[in-house]
Amino acid sequence: MEIIILGATRGALYSVIAVGFVLVFSVGGILNLAHGTYYMLGAYMTYIFYSLVFQGSSTAWLLLSIICAIGVVALFSCLVYSILLRKHVESLTYVMVMTLALALFVSEIMALLFGVSGSSVPSLIEGSASILSVKVLNQQLLLLPMALVILPSLWFFLKKTRMGQGIDAVAQQRDGAILMGVNADRALIVTYGLSASMAATAGVMVAPISSVVPEMWLFPLIKAFAIAILGGMGSILGAVIASFLLGYAEVFTCFMFSEHLSEMVALVLIVLVLVFRPSGILGKKDRMNR
Amino acid sequence: MIQLQAIEMKKRFDGLLALSGLSFEVHSAEILGIIGPNGAGKTTAFNCLTGFTRLDGGSVLLDGQNLGRKKPYQIVNLGLSRTWQLVRPFFGMKVIEALQIPTFCRRVKNNSFDQTEVQERIYKVAGQLSLADKLQDTVDNLNQGQLRLLDIARALMVYPKVLLLDEPFSGLSHFEINKISATVKNLNQDGLTVVIIEHRLRELMKLVQKVVVVNFGQKIAEGTPQEVVQNPEVTKAYLGKEGEKIEIP
Amino acid sequence: MMKRQVLVLFRNESPAALSILAAGFLFGLMSDNYFYIEVMMLAAIYAIFTMSWDILTGYTHELNFGFALFVGGAGYISGLANLHLGLPPYLTITIGALVTGLVGILIGYLTLRLKGPYFAMVTMAVAAILYKTSYLLHQYTGGEEGISGLGNLTPDPRYDFLIVWGITTIVYLLLRGYAGSRHGHILKAIRADENVAQCCGINTAYHKIETFALSGFLGGIGGGLFAHTQMQIGPTMLSGYISVIIVLLAIIGGMGTIVGPLIGAISLHLLNDYLRVVEGYRIVIYSGILILLVYLAPHGIFNLQILKKSKTLSFLLLGRRRTG
């Protein structure tokens, strides 16, 4: 029973992180290794706004801080894209190296500013609930509605709005979309910002239940990797399904064996899937050869 | 003597039958043309002959030896060399460097024992394909015609017994086509077996001794250029209706 | 006769690289500043890392993002062999390097079909698995602490230094020779078009695996040297941080040149050390500078167009080009 609920919350969290990662990859061929950094920044910015800027103590202030945090991360990611990435976005090596270097850099800055020991952010809803005799933190339960709001709205955005349709078109078939007059560059920057703010949202939601530490960027990045590969690099629905698969697989390993081993699940999955079933996931051959 | 033999080659790409039992044979020192409409399976046939695509059925014999499960590089080392429908040069290299790559294969090492002979062969082949004055240029600066010539030169560097050319004339001027035709004829006179896929029938027919016509992954006709163009099946496949003739001079 | 052969070995070499290597030796022989001897020694070890990374990634352009696997893996193996089996450093380093060479063969084989992001991800993930394993097996590996108290290379730091620089020089010449030989040309052909390289009768799979093995073996030597000169090895050497630093140093130097990664690693390591004056901010400033350099010269200093255009500069820095 515990496995079912914990797996679901974990899957919900992963899906919000991974969908953005996959979206950026399919729209721009960008393997954004700074994705986890936006997650981390979401958490840190909430802390900064709540404890340092507003110094408030009510839930309203917390909500405001959260909104500001997500906004700042979105802005920051757009800056990163247009200053650091845009010029060489075609070069996979450059993008990977640059985003990873950036991830290290930001995490070092956070370590410098706030130390490695961790800062804390209060929960949106305190306390815990018992569902079918399983005790779960409320904040953790909040992850489910978060995913339930974000994912359908993303779907709505991509399928129903003009801008979103453009992005979707670029993701499906880049050259065709450009011929049809979609501004691929603008589609990419919007996607990049959107993906970063989704990562930041996830970070914000997790901040109260895990401590906010400088190396917290690594874990969501690895999960996003594994999910993207499992779900077929480029398919959003695939990513959502894979998120829950990974979530359950990890919770299960955690219960059966140990916490440490469950951290390995994602890594081992990456290697196994890529090495032994590349044909199943290398749907986009031309893009991967770029 | 039959040098290269394709027997009942079958290949299916999920749902689509690209080759449905294609058979043909090439005699040594012959120039064979393969023609057929777009999507007929000609390139797929080359890919199967050279080991880049695994056959679902049938087999390929080179000098009586089954190429069955051989890897592409092993097939090249047995003397079957090819070019691609789109030019595929080694971008970023100099022409001379690009021509040096094939000399590193086992076949060349066995064929010529000292380094000077290999070097001389680069100049000889480059000369045959009018690339002699381009040797020090980077590949990126060549034009389409020169890239074609470079591809053919590269394929010749491995001392092939059989050379497969996939649409060597496409995108070239008459002048360049004549040049390639003349070169192929010369090489053929020296004993090289050549198989050419081409859509430019007029130029092809002047060059080849025999033509195989492929449609829907099958051989629909075979014979001398004259026989083939008079075959009603062929005109139908090409023009969609019977009764008209394909003109060759 | 012998002398002629040795001369031939150097004839095509980059004067810049040779003079830096020579200057290093001179410094090691003359200086009594043991602090800087240690610093220069570590710089040379980093150069071994970046050069052995470069022979694979610089020539095939498949990004190895998990080089820590070789470096840290060999470091731990030689450390453990030294500590528990009591083997002398020259043996443990050889064993460590042989093991990582074999691991290179294995990973090369498994990743044969992978390209681009997929290749990068697998290398990264494999290294991360080893990193996590080092925590899981903490009773052997010391977990966070790592293992320390390893045997010295030699009792005298100066000899350590000379050995390390000697090995760096050998690795440099070896890799330049390899890259300039048919092996290097074949790798470039594979990078340009693997299918066409096969059409040239070349067993591309074999060549990729061979280079992976070489890269792993030499990286392993670097890792073993690190363990024995620092007399300890910890999880940092297995971490993503070290992988990224190696990638950054090599890229800033100039991928696919061997010279670039050599000089890049040495000079940037010295810069990093110089930043000790602002210890608290050191890592931030250092990684900031690295990012700036990648941004300004994405293809690396030694691949800058200005250098390639000028004959003198290109000769001085990269050595004579062997073609034709």
Ligand SMILES: Nc1ncnc2c1ncn2[C@@H]1O[C@H](COP(=O)(O)OP(=O)(O)OP(=O)(O)O)[C@@H](O)[C@H]1O
């Ligand atoms: N790798 C592949 N995967 C799926 N389908 C393929 C593949 N290669 C070829 N096909 C299909 O097989 C059929 C035959 O293709 P092929 O390239 O052999 O034709 P062709 O005779 O060379 O045509 P063209 O004259 O246009 O070059 C085509 O319908 C093509 O779409």
Ligand SMILES: [Mg+2]
């Ligand atoms: Mg074709």
